Amino acid sequence: MASSNNHSSTRTNTRSSTVSRILDAAENLFAQHGFAETSLRSITSQAGVNLAAVNYHFGSKKELIQAVFTRFLDPFCQRLSERLDEFENRGKNEQPTLEDMLHLLVDEMTAVPHSTAQLETFMRLLALAYNQTQGHLKKYLELTYRDVFERYMKLLIGAAPTMPAVEIYWRINFILGASLFTMSEAPTLQAIAERDYGIQEPLESVMRRMVPFMAAGMRSGQVQLGQALQQD
């Protein structure tokens, strides 16, 4: 059934809402229960379509999972790539700072989804994908989006303070982990924050909170002459 997969892009009648209904339902159910724990029956019944429609339109459950990610990541990487073009073309003395690079990600992640709820949902999916140990999904994502990822990393390393490359490497992973966790657990964490501190804030605001934390972590141990107290 892999060949019939092509129809959905060649024949993009807006009436083929079945495809997007399936994607919507899959996105939410996967985020709530995980990939293995979500059955095609629960997806198709929530979407109000026939069970066989998933295999008809996507070929298999695997390919449906990939399609859910593609729908978010394609426009995200497209936008990110354009912003990276601009950064790369800047002169030597107007290179982006660490904070610029971090805010850039927040900007583009919040730009793609239709709602805050959808952003939270997708962050959960990203974290789930990362936690998959030996699945097809991780390989698929690495392969598909490697180019943009590597361009971003190059600029980020350029903005990082001078220190051994391996130290930068580890700190970038600390940042990545903090982001994935915070955003994928956002709804839970926000609820606790509201209950315990009475403070209600949108996900984007939480993401902005991460920037000074991460920038300071990256710069830790680095002697900053004259600018020790103005770094965020």
Next chain:
Amino acid sequence: MASSNNHSSTRTNTRSSTVSRILDAAENLFAQHGFAETSLRSITSQAGVNLAAVNYHFGSKKELIQAVFTRFLDPFCQRLSERLDEFENRGKNEQPTLEDMLHLLVDEMTAVPHSTAQLETFMRLLALAYNQTQGHLKKYLELTYRDVFERYMKLLIGAAPTMPAVEIYWRINFILGASLFTMSEAPTLQAIAERDYGIQEPLESVMRRMVPFMAAGMRSGQVQLGQALQQD
């Protein structure tokens, strides 16, 4: 079958190696493939025991999963609790620092497992457990280990710099996320570090790298009179 579960602790003949063989196999396979993706058949065949032995000794797959966590977390929390006693009894002017509190966790986590490999395995399991959305596991862990967790948090907050409580709350979650991610992905990340930078280091060393990063992140934006450059 829940009642037959009690035997394994009352009758602790060392010959009941079936139980620990099952736990060993389950620990590794769960970490490699996730809970839902690991069948009892694969666990029992790797352990070299009969399929029905899991239900006989543990009652159900759910309870096996919980037992895997208990085996690590019980001694860990026991040790941690004793260290917390000591910290809590200290005088006002010898309170533990942020770094003390972070190193404390590293100390006790590395003390429990038999090998580095087992530590990595267990960190994967912890991250998997956290990523479970609405499972029995998260509730079970929260309920069972809440007390020690809350005592640790109280001391950590006491060691944190003066800033709005909600800011501390978010930053602690950033730390938690960075830790879970780094440690659960440790084998992969270590392999990349060795390939790209030729540096081979044990997991404990990576965990120690996190301490200054996190401490600096926690203190970001905080004015540090006179001690600005000696904080790690």
Next chain:
DNA sequence: TGTACATCAGTGAACGCGCGTTCACTGATGTAC
């Protein structure tokens, strides 16, 4: 304009498979008298 055919989205029912769990059973060990 009318007819024949091809293409497509979508359907209903069934398929085989692997899963967690159950159950009657065996054999070894410990205990009571």
Next chain:
DNA sequence: TGTACATCAGTGAACGCGCGTTCACTGATGTAC
């Protein structure tokens, strides 16, 4: 010391269930002549 019984760990085979996938089919729409 010997016998009867209870308790326990472990077993082999089967159970029913939910899963992803398949397949023959329908009906609507587009195209060729």
